[in-house]
Amino acid sequence: MSSQNKKNVARPIGVFDSGLGGLTVVKELRRKLPNEKIIYFGDIARLPYGIKSKKQIIECSKENTQFLKSKNVKALVVACNSSASVSIPTLKKIFKLPIIDVIQPAVEAAVRTTQAGRIAVLGTQATIDSGAYQKAIKKKDEKIKVFSIACPLFVPLVEEGWANNDIAKKTIETYLSSLKSKKIDVLILGCTHYPLLKTSIQKFMGDKVVLIDSAGPTVKTLAEKVLLNQKSIGSNKALEICVTDFPRNFVKIGERFLGHKMEKVQVIQLSKGLLRGKESMVLSSE
Amino acid sequence: MSSQNKKNVARPIGVFDSGLGGLTVVKELRRKLPNEKIIYFGDIARLPYGIKSKKQIIECSKENTQFLKSKNVKALVVACNSSASVSIPTLKKIFKLPIIDVIQPAVEAAVRTTQAGRIAVLGTQATIDSGAYQKAIKKKDEKIKVFSIACPLFVPLVEEGWANNDIAKKTIETYLSSLKSKKIDVLILGCTHYPLLKTSIQKFMGDKVVLIDSAGPTVKTLAEKVLLNQKSIGSNKALEICVTDFPRNFVKIGERFLGHKMEKVQVIQLSKGLLRGKESMVLSSE
Numbered sequence: 001m002s003s004q005n006k007k008n009v010a011r012p013i014g015v016f017d018s019g020l021g022g023l024t025v026v027k028e029l030r031r032k033l034p035n036e037k038i039i040y041f042g043d044i045a046r047l048p049y050g051i052k053s054k055k056q057i058i059e060c061s062k063e064n065t066q067f068l069k070s071k072n073v074k075a076l077v078v079a080c081n082s083s084a085s086v087s088i089p090t091l092k093k094i095f096k097l098p099i100i101d102v103i104q105p106a107v108e109a110a111v112r113t114t115q116a117g118r119i120a121v122l123g124t125q126a127t128i129d130s131g132a133y134q135k136a137i138k139k140k141d142e143k144i145k146v147f148s149i150a151c152p153l154f155v156p157l158v159e160e161g162w163a164n165n166d167i168a169k170k171t172i173e174t175y176l177s178s179l180k181s182k183k184i185d186v187l188i189l190g191c192t193h194y195p196l197l198k199t200s201i202q203k204f205m206g207d208k209v210v211l212i213d214s215a216g217p218t219v220k221t222l223a224e225k226v227l228l229n230q231k232s233i234g235s236n237k238a239l240e241i242c243v244t245d246f247p248r249n250f251v252k253i254g255e256r257f258l259g260h261k262m263e264k265v266q267v268i269q270l271s272k273g274l275l276r277g278k279e280s281m282v283l284s285s286e
Numbered sequence: 287m288s289s290q291n292k293k294n295v296a297r298p299i300g301v302f303d304s305g306l307g308g309l310t311v312v313k314e315l316r317r318k319l320p321n322e323k324i325i326y327f328g329d330i331a332r333l334p335y336g337i338k339s340k341k342q343i344i345e346c347s348k349e350n351t352q353f354l355k356s357k358n359v360k361a362l363v364v365a366c367n368s369s370a371s372v373s374i375p376t377l378k379k380i381f382k383l384p385i386i387d388v389i390q391p392a393v394e395a396a397v398r399t400t401q402a403g404r405i406a407v408l409g410t411q412a413t414i415d416s417g418a419y420q421k422a423i424k425k426k427d428e429k430i431k432v433f434s435i436a437c438p439l440f441v442p443l444v445e446e447g448w449a450n451n452d453i454a455k456k457t458i459e460t461y462l463s464s465l466k467s468k469k470i471d472v473l474i475l476g477c478t479h480y481p482l483l484k485t486s487i488q489k490f491m492g493d494k495v496v497l498i499d500s501a502g503p504t505v506k507t508l509a510e511k512v513l514l515n516q517k518s519i520g521s522n523k524a525l526e527i528c529v530t531d532f533p534r535n536f537v538k539i540g541e542r543f544l545g546h547k548m549e550k551v552q553v554i555q556l557s558k559g560l561l562r563g564k565e566s567m568v569l570s571s572e
Contacts, residue, residue, distance in 0.1 A: 167460065
């Protein structure tokens with residue numbers, strides 16, 4: 001490997017999401033690719049993307065990518081389903097770097113897994129309305145029957161820490177009861193918040209339905225498409241978290257997704273200078 | 287009245303909220319003050335404010351007020367509790383016009399109503415964390431005991447149209463069960479979304495607890511503080527709705543709050559030219 005290439009592989013991988021849900025992908029990334037430096041960008045000031053218009057989501061996604069580009073990332077993971085479902089063609093046209101989204105890898109895993117040829121997709125309103133999963137599945141195998149359900153209450157439930165209480169169970173039942181008769185054998189969790197509801201959803205759907213979340217397949221795709229760093233890096237330098245706002249429950253919710261303590265968080269001034277990556281302050285998590 | 291004054295009273299009243307909840311205040315405004323022209327600004331692209339930091343909320347509120355100011359409003363109603371709880375001093379310092387928030391009027395009504403001297407306040411995380419209601423009540427009568435509860439799930443429940451189902455009932459029970467033993471006789475609905483949960487909350491709390499929402503008291507305060515228009519206006523010119531984004535369920539949710547059809551909605555480009563009030567397109571509701 002030339003020294004130029006060596007320098008390139010040491011560059012970080014950029015991950016963005018509208019909030020902290022994408023940290024479920026970061027968790028898997030760190031587990032599977034421990035030599036990679038990761039810069040996470042959570043656009044908390046403008047979340048949730050799931051209820052925004054397509055135009056607005058594309059605008060935000062362009063700004064987020066621009067910010068990560070300014071941090072010299074070697075690849076981009078769009079860890080927000082709402083963004084991945086509408087903004088990928090625009091981002092690929094504008095930015096010259098490998099872009100991996102959370103939809104395509106999950107779809108490939110789902111199509112490989114289904115034997116019944118009947119797949120369900122759960123997501124936010126924006127993701128489901130975009131038809132992105134449906135289109136991607138049909139492109140792989142047009143005979144597969146797809147059932148899509150928007151579940152707007154799932155994100156606030158997870159953020160409230162109510163993933164396993166009676167209200168979560170009742171909400172899951174309300175959204176998913178129509179699926180029971182559809183004879184699906186694969187269900188895609190099409191939002192990075194949903195893995196935290198996995199146990200409750202699995203219980204409701206029964207053991208015969210395979211639940212697929214994006215984290216595993218996305219990291220696998222990333223490892224195939226991007227030159228990886230072979231040299232071990234100090235773990236304290238491995239993850240940089242940047243956010244556009246720092247709300248009260250930030251640390252509690254973030255650590256729930258990430259699965260461990262957050263060490264340092266940078267708050268990025270969104271209104272004045274996001275594109276220049278101006279950092280307004282550096283905070284340590286409590 | 288001088289011709290200058292006549293011209294002034296004909297100017298519109300500006301109302302802003304982070305989303306569409308403030309339309310519950312507009313509904314009351316139109317009912318009580320039918321001669322007033324109203325410009326409503328819903329900052330949908332950046333909702334919800336309830337989970338943002340204080341700094342971020344003040345920044346958004348300044349921009350929203352600037353926009354309404356550019357529309358020549360004679361008074362401003364901050365119909366967003368999360369904003370009202372943190373941004374009023376800043377807005378009053380910067381903008382020279384009468385500013386009425388939804389907190390002070392509701393507090394005055396609550397203090398007048400309570401006989402037990404025990405008041406509960408429900409709100410978003412940001413509103414409750416700010417302590418704005420607690421401080422305003424204590425300022426009126428420091429002997430009153432205040433019980434504050436953040437109810438983050440209430441807004442998404444209302445937006446989903448689940449104000450009266452089992453999940454709403456169970457959520458209300460989870461948040462409010464600790465109140466049952468507190469012997470309160472007044473409960474303030476400290477969020478413009480919450481009036482739609484009024485029936486379910488009243489049922490849970492029982493008839494002896496008086497529920498107070500901001501709409502009535504706010505419009506009453508407005509009528510006392512602002513010179514009103516005496517001349518009748520055509521109803522089709524009475525309400526202008528501006529929003530920073532136009533998501534899929536916008537019309538359905540908006541009309542739920544407003545109580546009637548929306549005729550015309552203007553979408554304001556937030557990222558490029560909010561302060562100049564540049565309008566990107568004009569949409570009619572379906």
